[in-house]
Amino acid sequence: MESAGHGIETFLRDIALCLSVSRGTSPALVWPRGGEMVLGRLAPPGPRTACSPTAADVLAARLQRDSNTTELTSGLGAWLEAGVDAAFRSVPPGRSSDSLPEEADLLLLPVRGGCHAHVEPPRDHLVPPPAGRPLGLRLRVGSAFYVPAGFTTTLSEAHAPCVLLVLSVHGAPRP
Template structure:
């Protein structure tokens, strides 16, 4: 019988840190943290690179890596190792977790991502951007609640709880993000 795949130490440590962050801040508000293990960021970058096709070629989901309008672009399905990371996190939290990557070209403005029914983990793998997290009032076009402005840099991980929204702004260098969506319970 084949052995089940296990995460390498830096990724396993990262999954456990995310689970602790969600347990600690889940009903309190957003949180920003950096992985304790120095090898985590290079391992996450390796995962992101392993799923990339040669420059100019579409990603697995058919999405293009760059758009001419400067908007962010979701890169499509994650590679098998990233899916393993998502599954390990889902098992710890007893939630469905979906992983994807996002590329933000220079001068991009990211789409607003509301999280009414889900929580988000956003990790900057390369580059940097400004992120605005607001409480989602649920009123279309209505005013947002409390806002937090953050500068996210490579290695930073942001937890966005339910009933909050985040927007990615001020991208001055190409930026790659890993996004984990924590959904409903199994």
Template structure:
């Protein structure tokens, strides 16, 4: 990272927490990250709003991942630099009562962060039994680390919910 263009402290703090979670749990399994900084939730929500406003057509409301706009670039670039990986950002926008089908990113790891709302996420190995999968309730500001080779499904959406998925590609 260039000293001429440092990240805002709240963005750097969020990137550092996600990177630590990925480094700690990357070879062990899923992990839930409860950030202690309210500013992290505000950051996610701010990035989401800017992405939504900068898109001429808005972001479609569906459980399927939709590529994030250019406003998430500072976040993906910073996380990619810390982890030494390519990072892609997606949104899941779900209406109240919405749910998603099985979603996965192949062998790539990912983090799911709730920018707005709350939902239940079931997570299981691609080759595993979906019915035996544990599920977690995620609320605004919480993040879930999804190991490579796992898929997830979102349900129990009682209020409109926005998830940001940061997909961690191969090592640089």
């Protein structure tokens, strides 16, 4: 049941609305209503601070099997009329991630901690990045960051272990 209208349906509708404008063209950050509540269901109870990188990897593996993840992927797939796959990625403090896959549109949803995302457009992109440098922004629990296929994304600057749900959206954007 949705609490004050901010349950999973509202969360998914806000993301789908954002992607209806930005999908296939440019990165977009949205703070969907109910984001902290919906994503909070994926993170287990307990302290959210002291967690070693190994523990963050274990948490990511455990979340991979969670039924709430399936509810998110199937719900978003229905809204977008597209296939949606989920994977969890951990970002240890003081380290950068490898580039995320560029083959599909990505939706980055932090479920624990926060990190910095660096995004670069493809070389043949019509609009150059502002000031000639990559887009950089801080991701936190409750945010949803959309990155179109072909853009290069790297994650870094986690002050504590960060775990993100990475949703890959497959299929052409709806006209």
